Amino acid sequence: MFGPRQPYQAPLFMLQSPQDDAIPWLFAPPSLTEPVSQLCTAGQMQDGIFSDLCAALDLPVSQHRKIWEFCFLASAMNQRGLLRPGIRALGFGVGTEPLPAFLVKHGASVVATDAPLDVVEGQGWETTNQHATGLEALDRPAILTFEALKHRTTFRPVDMNAIPEDLNGFDLCWSSCALEHLGSIEQGLRFIEESLRPLKPGGYAFHTTEFNLSSNTDTLQAPNLVFFRKRDIEALASRLIAAGHEVAPLNFHPGEAEIDTYIDLPPYALPHLKLLAADYITTSIGLIIRKSIF
Numbered sequence: 001m002f003g004p005r006q007p008y009q010a011p012l013f014m015l016q017s018p019q020d021d022a023i024p025w026l027f028a029p030p031s032l033t034e035p036v037s038q039l040c041t042a043g044q045m046q047d048g049i050f051s052d053l054c055a056a057l058d059l060p061v062s063q064h065r066k067i068w069e070f071c072f073l074a075s076a077m078n079q080r081g082l083l084r085p086g087i088r089a090l091g092f093g094v095g096t097e098p099l100p101a102f103l104v105k106h107g108a109s110v111v112a113t114d115a116p117l118d119v120v121e122g123q124g125w126e127t128t129n130q131h132a133t134g135l136e137a138l139d140r141p142a143i144l145t146f147e148a149l150k151h152r153t154t155f156r157p158v159d160m161n162a163i164p165e166d167l168n169g170f171d172l173c174w175s176s177c178a179l180e181h182l183g184s185i186e187q188g189l190r191f192i193e194e195s196l197r198p199l200k201p202g203g204y205a206f207h208t209t210e211f212n213l214s215s216n217t218d219t220l221q222a223p224n225l226v227f228f229r230k231r232d233i234e235a236l237a238s239r240l241i242a243a244g245h246e247v248a249p250l251n252f253h254p255g256e257a258e259i260d261t262y263i264d265l266p267p268y269a270l271p272h273l274k275l276l277a278a279d280y281i282t283t284s285i286g287l288i289i290r291k292s293i294f
Helices: 048-056 065-079 099-105 146-152 185-194 230-242
Strands: 037-039 088-092 109-114 153-157 170-176 199-212 275-277 280-290
Touching: 048 065, 065 099, 065 170, 065 199, 065 280, 088 099, 099 109, 099 146, 146 153, 185 199, 185 230, 199 230, 230 280
Parallel strands: 088 109, 088 170, 109 153, 170 199
Antiparallel strands: 037 280, 199 280, 275 280
């Protein structure tokens, strides 16, 4: 079943609690039913809620971390009472993802954004059907009609490294595997902090990104892709908490199913939860942050 490399075993740094006692933390198999800030694991895909979320999002029931990311975001929004009429939602780097249609179906008004063409030029996004230039890219007829989508959705180009000042008053914002492409680890972390600015007091930010499972020191930091380390996430959490925001408990449990030990090697296939990329074992992490009410 496993590739030629040794099955994944969590290094000791993954088991250690944060040095900052102010950071909420737990270490237990994560759940999609009660999501916190957590890693992608096989156990979450074995819960009935996973197939229900896939159906609601018009996604295949697949052991793929990108599918998990959308399900995590949808579940996290639902658990915080945000799937209801009257909600204003802001999506960053939306590409062709199903979340705008999903949110509109639940009564939200959505501003969907993706990078301007001059920002992504030469990176391949514009030629791989992963980049949006208008509402047509967000059409999900299995979720709702395009007419209904257009009625409650606005699209605009937005550089995630320079969020416009006129974006404000939102109940939630989200991004799915986009912030690791902003140029550096620090730029990605800065984006997360800046994504709180357009929110109302008490609003929520939900983000997923790449996570380095094999090292808390060395990592990939290329102009178009970075892998965030545990130390990076904890440093971000410390800054956010010190500024008065809430961070859902950090849970770095990597899963306990046999599939959670499998490392997908190029050319990638399924299961695709943990993978080897640039000599690092990576997966996806989801983060949940609530903006200060003051």
